[in-house]
Amino acid sequence: MSDEVVTKELPPKRRRMMDMILALGGLKEEQTIPPDKVDEEIAHLKSSLSSLMENILAFPDEYFTQFLKTAERINFTVEIGEKRVLEDAAETIEKAVSQSDISGLNETLRILKTAAKEKESQDETLAALTETVQQIASSLVDDPELALSQLQELGVKTRYGSPPCHVACPAGIHGQTFVNLIRDGRFEEGLEHMRSVYPFSGTLGRVCGAPCETKCQRGRIDQPVSIRNLHRFLGDIEISRGPFKVEVPKLDKDKKVAVVGAGPAGIACAYDLVKMGYPVKVFEAKSETGGLLRYGIPEYRLPRNIIDEEIGFVEKLGVEIVTGRRIDEPTKLLEEGYDAVFLATGASSSRKLRVDGEESKRVYHALEFLEEVNQGKKFNLGKRVAVIGGGNAAIDASRVSLRLGAEEVIIVYRRSKEEMPAISHEIEEAENEGVQIHILSSPIKILQEKGVVKGLTCLKMQLGEPDESGRRRPVPIPDSEFDIEVDTVIVAIGQGIDPADYFEGLEYSRWGTIAADDLTYQTSVTGVFAGGDAVSGPATVVKAVGSGKKAARAIDLFLQGKDLAKGALEKPTITASVEIEGAKVSDERRAPMPMLEIKDRQDFKEVELGFDETTARAEANRCINCAISNMGVNVYGETVDPNTLNEMMAHYVRDEAERGVILVLIRETGAMTAETLAEKTGIAQDRVFQHLIMMKRNEVLITVGEEDGYVLYDVVRTARPIETALQTISELALQLAGAKRELTQVTADLKPQDMGRLTGALEVFSRARDKLATIEVDGAVLASAALNKIEEQIKSALLLSYRTRAKLPSTRPKVSVDDLAEVDVPSVLEEYKSQMGYAPLLGFGTIEWHHEKCLGCKSCELSCPEDAIELKPVIRVQEFFRFSKDDLEKLPVNKAAFYESVRALAIRKPDDNIVLEKDAPGFGSIEIDLWLCVACRTCVRRCPGPDEGALDLELKWSLPEVVKQITSQSS
């Protein structure tokens, strides 16, 4: 320690600096507040905050624990496409973890890091993919179709290929074709097309599950075209026009076929075979034809005359149908002279629930129940009926129950409504008719009294991981049993083949269905074929029809002695699809089906009433013709020469395939230049250019920069919602971690000088909470309960600290003159800048502009060393009318003459400023940025205006005063 005392002389610039620091430190204000007052305020704040702080500090833990749970449940890292997003989030959260201990974050961090690692290993997958693409590229020239079909598997969209509605149809109906024909009013041709495929225009138009509609490209844009209802419309036309023309095919084949089962599969198979010229005989065990169509589907969905007409038509073609004849040994038919046998016996035995009480009275099984109802049997179901199951049979049984007089029908289903396999509009109608649905409930016991049903005991379920069907598996909740009182129980949990009905000598699969080859339909006995539900287990009508048709082809090949497997091999199909991004379609919404009113649905009258012609044609017009492969017609309606068409298509498919390769390459490996693309794909560079330009025009690609003079193209990459959510959450985690640490420290022993930190941290909490409240996962705000709970508390705490801070205008540490002598000017400037946005260099002052003395010459602006003053191209024309005569007299003569002329011409006083687009020499108004002004007076001295000039500078050495001035100016 030296005894020498050095008196510090402050240089003038540093003295001004000191003034600034004093202002920063709020020294002057603080002196005026008595210390005991300060302590009082702080103590008051402390007590008010005490009740809130615990919850607030716990909030981040609560939120991130919740987040972790959800994140684990939805396995969100799978959704995140880019490694970088994971890495960034991990990095941010790592920082957060280092600042505060927030529960959930450590685990989240671990998950993110693992996921990022996994993504790394996916880089190898990427390399493999690139190789695949290059391999595909190598077949571009020789077999572009093959290339394109392979590309489709990589997600390339093309309008080349078959319409997806067609591809999706197991029976192979060409949806786009008949929809187009309806649109054009060519109904006969539409029907002809249907007849060429199967006889079920009316039937499938009513009961089809319409897989075509789920693939309809229009549906990806708004809603799918109502293909099924259009299908039915054609069926209705057919009925309304009287019996369909029959052109009986010549049965010129010398080999006969027996079909067992007159359901949809059997009839479809017989239909195709007879058209090929084979004599066909159908054996049906039941007394009437139609199989499940007749015995399983209620009449209100499928009127019986439709089945009769359509199967009758098949008979007219020459198919012989024998009803009431049960075949037990199909091999015997071969001995009886049939050259091939097709088994289409269905799977029409209801599965049992296997719980106590299933044997009670008034427990029915859906198929048997429906069959009896369909045969006209009367039932007394009591008041309340429970239907167990979620398939079509369950819905049918429930709606039938209503029609049979039940007052209340409850469907009990163990998963959620989304998982119900029934046709969705059927579920909807059932609910409309009053059926209640108890989801997530699984019956464990049927209650009985004296052998008669009394009720059901169920267990509550929750949804767990998806099973192999892709639906989420129901998991029982322990101790959640509950009872439902009912008078009747209908079990509709599935169907199969009763082992009692197994055919002798045939092999069966482990699911209890007939074992048959997927391709050849051959069973274990040569010459015996099988299809439909009997092979697949319960499925849809259209699948059964499709299987019957394919079997017919297999049988034909077999009878011709051809190799079945070979003949059935198919080329890979290319399915057309459209880019929905930016797709433009008409405003037409999907036409609703006219329905029978609910009150009229007492009996089995048909519920759906069918489209009229106008509706049908309008609906058909909604088809966007996603596939161009059926465009054999030019714009004038003329058929295009097939050669020309082929040539066109050949070009098209090559273009599409090339574009696909380019697109996949760019998508998977990032932005690329035409040069690199040409090199990697082997496509000539000019063609690459053409494709790139085309794709850019179609907004499939964008340009993102250049490399060595070549433009880089990239696909449009937008962050997925989950990615943005993760980014936001991780950033907020970091902020909250910092704020939490700050809050913990500050509130432990609240001091006046910590007020700024306290409010700052609380502000972070408040903002973070608000932001978190916008983050949705799976359509719901994440941890909304926690967020809502804390909202008021954070706001109150923030408000309280604001209030206290306002009462203590500045509580920063005091600065003494001695401290200032050695002050580090740049750091003070930096601090000042961080608080104020800008650090002035020298002095402070306010500048007043006198419009009436301004010549608009810009001299001030040009001379200002700090760019603080500017002549803006804004004419405050209304002020021209306030200048006094005295003012004008002092002005240069032409300037005055200008104002006088304006005033002499005016018929009204203007009320707004004129804002010019560009600078106009001689006009404008002065604006001063006091933050930049260093009060050097150069502008004042340079101003050539009259008297002392148009500018007055008043020097001010108190920062608060200047700030006040500035804020009042900007408000």
Add this chain to the structure above:
Amino acid sequence: MSNDKSAVLLCTCGNQLNLDFKGLAKASSKMAFAAEVITHDLVCQDEGLAEIEKLVDAHDGRVVIAACTSQKTKPRIDQYLQTRGKDGSRIQYVNIREHCAWVHDHTDEATQKAIDMIRGTLARSAASNQLVSETKEVSSHVTVIGGGISGIESALNLSNLGYSVTLFEIEKNLGGHVLSLPIVAPTGRSGKDILSGRLEAIENDKNITVLCDTKVKYVEGEMGDFTVHYVAGTSDEEETLSTSAVVLAMGFKEFKPTMMPEYRYGKNPNVLTQFELSEMLSAGSLLRPSDGGPVREVVMIQCVGSRSEDFKRDCSKLCCTFAIDNSIEILKHAPEAKVHIVYMDIRVPFEHEMVYAESRKKGVDYIRGRVSMVWEEKDKTLVRIYDSLLDKFLDVNADLIVLSAAILPPDGLNTLSKTLGYAMENDGHIKELYGKLRPNETRRRGVVAVGSVTHPQFVNESITDAQAAALVLHNELQGGMIERVARGAVLNVDECVGCSLCAQQCPRGVPLMVEQKNESEEESDDDKILFKASIDTLNCHACGVCQSLCPTGATELNFLSNNQLWAEIEAILQDAGPDYPITLCFYCEECAVSTIDIVGTQRLKYPASTRFIPLPCAGRVSILDILKAFENGASTVMVAACETGRCHVGGTGNEMAQVQVDVAHDILDAIGWKGDRVKMFRMFSAEPERFTRAVEEMTNRAKTFGPTPVHKGTAGKWMEGGK
């Protein structure tokens, strides 16, 4: 004889004009400022000219000639009077032929228009000043910056014209790029050969001082009084030189494509630029730079950096010819060599086409396409060329790769422009004043640009440029004794408040702002910083921009003061009113007057409710002039000017007019008028339809909008009117 009255000379143009000359004479003679009215049949003939001389004598030069376009008559009359030692500077012209008789169907209306315009011109004439001839002595020294072919040629020409010249060259020797050209198409001579005679002449010329290895730092001042600041060699000492004019001849800079990695320039010694190859060929050797081996295979790559969004958008013009010249030269050195030129388009102007044909005959291989990459393998240099005509890639093992790199403006142009005040093109070249009419001139008087500083130029073009520029300067400096009628802006220093608007906006940078130092007292921080403008009228191009902006009226054109114009506006609009709505048209005497005259010669028709006031440049119109027109009863006002970017006085006169019109428009709207009563129109010098359409639009507006508040007497009634 009252000294503000003028004689009126009416010309009937051989009695073929559809005007009531009797009525015209009668009405004119009643006008306040008319001294006498004389009707003549052919003013432009000798008889008429003699009449003018007589009137000039009798009326102190104040004569108003109402005849055909002054474009035609004025030069003739001026020449006639000049030869007789008479001063015609006060004569004012009214165009009653192209502007009245030929464009209106009704004699009455055409005559009325003529009467109004004569009245206006009489008012202008009443306050006219006699313009006197002034002389100014300047040093007959010119500085040429740049010692390449254009600089050398300029220096020689100026010396021949009698000027002493200082020629600055930054390199050690004169000659620039040309020195290294093995052959200069289409002469067939080498660059050295072309230069040798000139270099010798310079050496022997006592009037030319050559300063090589010297860098010009900056030049300040104005025509007749520039100061060149320069440093010689490596010395730090700045020296100065006084000079009257500056020739900018800094040539060009060849682009060095180091930032185009695909060409491996700067990395592989066998990759050269075209100019580097020229140097090599000029030195007489052709060997592979990497190992001195023979050159058998050469690939030249065209458009390296040119025609590229990233480097230079334009074609560099010279490189095709350079490449062809060099390819022929290579074949001379090594007849067995193969030369491939990879091009996008071959662009060879003039006779260079012959050389191109010759090269093809000699077997130079032209490949249309681009080079995709250059790489090394062992000690070979390989090039992959994409041939776009064959749609094939060719790989060539090249001994030399020659890049025809873009031709860029030289370094330092921007720095020099800061004090010298010339304008620049977007691509960094010096902007010529007006492409067709005023090439080589820059925005600053006394500063000319020659050769490739304005755009890439061939040797012969540079030489022509240099000769032309020498003449331009000679015309300005007149051998050191400038003598001419000072027609331009005159400053009344006492009135100047030093606002600097004139200096900021003058298209030619003529006004200089001079700080007024307070010499007597000590300087204080509180003192006003005072400036005064200073204008050399002899340097002025007389556009009037300074006048229209000057708040005090301190600067005025000596042939068209504010009072003259305002008096004319008042007089011409004397009869304007609600019943006869008048469209007043201010037109510039550059493009607009040509167009309006052509309308007349083509006998196109437009409404006669128009009155014209000629101005030297549209930039002369101030907002005050427009407002005065309305105060005096105009229904609509239009300003006709040159097309955008085509202002003849130096680039921005029409833009200043646009500002005045725009502001007037907005103010009129704000004070309850219709701003659309005033509009600006731009036209090229021969677009008659554009003018008739404009006039029709404005006369229609006059009709549609109806009487103005001035007509209705509501103007100035804002005090009672309130909102």
